[in-house]
Amino acid sequence: MINFGGWNLPVEYSGLLLEHQATRQAAGLFDISHMGQIRAQGVGALAALESLLTNDPAKLRMGEGHYTFLTNDQGGVIDDLLLYRLGPEDFLLVVNASRHEEDLRVLRQSQSNRALFQGDPGTKAGMALQGPRAEAILSQLLPAGETCPLRNTLIESKLLGIPATIARTGYTGEDGFEIFTSREDGPKIWRALLEKGKPMGILPCGLGARDSLRLEAGLPLNGQDLSREITPIEAGLGFFVDLSRPRPFPGRAQLEQAKKNGARRTTIGLVGQPKQAPPRHGYPVFLSGKQIGEITSGVPSPTLGYGVALALITTPAPACGQDLEFEVRGRRVPAKVSPRKFLLKK
């Protein structure tokens, strides 16, 4: 067990590698009750979110969700989150455990005085069902005749007769779902999913596999690849900063400038070699002998058999395929620039 944003979470259940492989080949079930669930409701909810988030919430249709950032006045990332629209003035935000209280504070300070932001830490349960068999497993718990939600959408339904909110999304690079319910009912759904998935090879998965899976998919972790000192543009996630709308949001001018003229730093993918020391968080990165940045997240990829990493470096970024080095315990290890999505999906 380790402390993760104030929550005690298991690093692994049966073993990181087994859990990682189960998620890639069949299904993995992750306890994400630590993730904050914030409901924004009431007149002014949309306006409040529009004034704070980088992706435009007004563009979401009912039932649809997208990835977005809550930024500070410098354009640095306070939190990265998923925003779902349940109604014209009704939204669900799924946020990082470590930023939950700060997010709530920022939302509640926003101009709107009639919108309500609810969802204090520890009041909800959440779980992520991920992997190629996720749909087959979840379908067995849905009411007869009901189908799973489409990619990046959310439905309110019942599992085993228990009200649950189900979104088709995830943090592993696989198809899958995030399921939200009350704290009391969470364990019932958890056990039912494991039971239905057992013949297909489902395993409960800990934080270890969650990290190796997300990194193979090139997905960022707040606190490592994102922070108050790193903008979405520098993280290579400018796609989720929508400047086509007129309304300002914190750090908009800085982000607009960076998008137009290029940022001072950028995030690249980096791959090591089999049988070499794997890249890890904090290791310096060198190009032609000169330090250009450091690794923000790195792991020996269980699927690929060599190290994969995200690195924050000064621009201009070297081209994909170019040779680099990173430093491990005083020794330089060869690596190459790679697209950040490391896995080739069939």
Place this chain on the structure above:
Amino acid sequence: MNTPTDLLYAKTHEWLRQGKEGGTVGITDYAQSALGDVVFVELPKTGRKVTAGEVIATVESVKAASDIYAPVTGEITETNPTLSADPGLINREPYESGWLFRIQADAGKNHALLSAGDYSSTLSS
């Protein structure tokens, strides 16, 4: 957890087997199990003089990079040549083919190592 009684142990989860060829060192069954599948090992150079408690090797799994400490003061005389090609030996046979290095301990030094029983009791506390 397998903890052979004919070996000596460090609190930091290394084992030492005293033999004719000097001391052989590896990591315990408990340590390999906690680390998970080992993917990379970095070993000290032969001939290096090391002090008990000094970090002299690294064993890496998907989960983490873990420091290995010299269990005694002495000189490294040999390293396991098969580990670079097959680091998983550490998981499969931690007390046999998964050994890390051999060390010639300095004579006369008092080494504070544990018996199997004492080491096992540090794990349960």
